[in-house]
Amino acid sequence: MQSHSYPSKLLENAVEEFAKLPGIGRRSALRLVLHLLRQPQPDVERFIAAIGDMLQNIKFCSICHNISDTDVCSICSSPSRDKATICVVESIKDVMSIENTMQYRGLYHVLGGVISPMEGIGPSDLNIDSLVDRIAKGEINEVIMALSATTEGDTTNFYIYKKIRNYPIIVTTLARGVAFGNELEYTDEITLGRALLNRVRFDNSFSVE
């Protein structure tokens, strides 16, 4: 659709903003905007307020970088979690996937991505230093690397392993029942839960075959 076919500049601006969302093209964006215009005004205002509120008030946990309403997230501050185990994941979505399995009682560390030299994402762009700091405090027994089985995930595993292997901890990784290239978020709960229970020592998982 050509931009000059919009009858209103205001409408066009709104469509442009919606079209920036992942998976939304111009056509869907227009449909969403026209839908909002047909709704009662208080409903739309509640929608806008929810987004504004989230932006204003959302925090990231100062310990694990999980999303949180408070400075320290509900997982890090829960007395019933095992504070000697850290599960290292790429994103907040992965925390939600693993929590859904109900098989894990330890803490998390959200890296905020994986190393990808091709996309210009290096170690310093991720929350790796804060992970090493947590381990250096000496209260951790096990670190579980739960990154996707992609080339990027593997490189990140090896990089982190090198940084933490000299601490008195066990480093483990998820059992690779999961096919090559599978991302954690696409793995079903049962498979993911089983992979967590059947984790293996990282230094035994070197071989590619």
Next chain:
Amino acid sequence: MFLKRLTIINFKSIPHIDIDLDTKINCFVGNNGQGKTNLLDAIYYLSMCKSSATLSDSQIIRHGQDFFMLQGLYSRLNMDENIHCGLKLGEGKVFKRNGKEYERLTDHIGLLPVVLVSPIDGELVEGSGEERRRYMNGVISQIDRIYLDEVIRYNKLIAHRNSLLKAASRNHFSYDLLEAIDIQLAEYATVIHSKRKAFVEQLIPIFQEYYRKVSAGQESVSISYRSHLNDSTAGELLRENIEKDRTLQFTSVGVHRDDLAFTIDGYPIRREGSQGQQKTYLIALKLAQFDFISKVSGLKPLLLFDDIFDKLDFNRVNQLIELVAHDGFGQIFITDTNKHRLEEVLQRVSSGYKLYRVENSEFEIVASK
């Protein structure tokens, strides 16, 4: 193993055909540009999940259409196998075996092995090392389920490593990150090297035997596998070349630089071989590939001869057809522009055959036995 029935819709120039095939020899005669090669390519596609020409999938859809579909009914180990392949623009490719969709295309490659002999094989002699690496990958992937995954992983790691080497000239260089990449690269390189080495070692004697059978000459032919990893381990190579690679800003050593040297009487065939010798060399190579795959997999690959008779004299053609009509080979597909030549050759074979005339992407059966 053989293809019983083939359905094609909107594949390259072919709008729609349904065709029943002979279990042994299938010939397609017609002028150039009538659709013979496209039919063979459709058979190749159903086995290898891609065209034999370096075309993107969207280029394969018939002009003006938005999808193509291929369906093959095969008999494999005395079981029927229904293979479906479809591609719709903007929706990606679907491969199904007996109604069940594959999760990964690499799971399908090797199920129905195929060997294509065509004029583009000349690129194996004339082209760059990439052509010969693609050749090795094509053969090994048909007998080894995880080989292609390993090559894909390896290539991706090389791409990451090269990006890192390039970025390093601008920013601070992380040896730790390079090491994290190299430890994986070394693992994959070692596996790929040993598989390629084993393949070439097994191929050489079969190849030499076929060359003797197909040629009348006394010349001695061979193939050697050239790899940096023949003399050093992958880990050593990467370590020793780090500073060089940093200067070059790409990875200068590894199996991505592998090559095959094709020789005749000790000299490169590209320089010393006559056109006829080169052609015989390539046919022998493909027949050896057939033997190799059938020995390892226990399945006789489909053999596709696409327009290869033109520069061969009649006796050579006859010899070749007699050779492959023999029991050691399975189902064969032949295209040719010369009807008389094919008819004459077919008269002499004892096996069954079907002969189709191809005109304007229509296939009409004209003879069979």
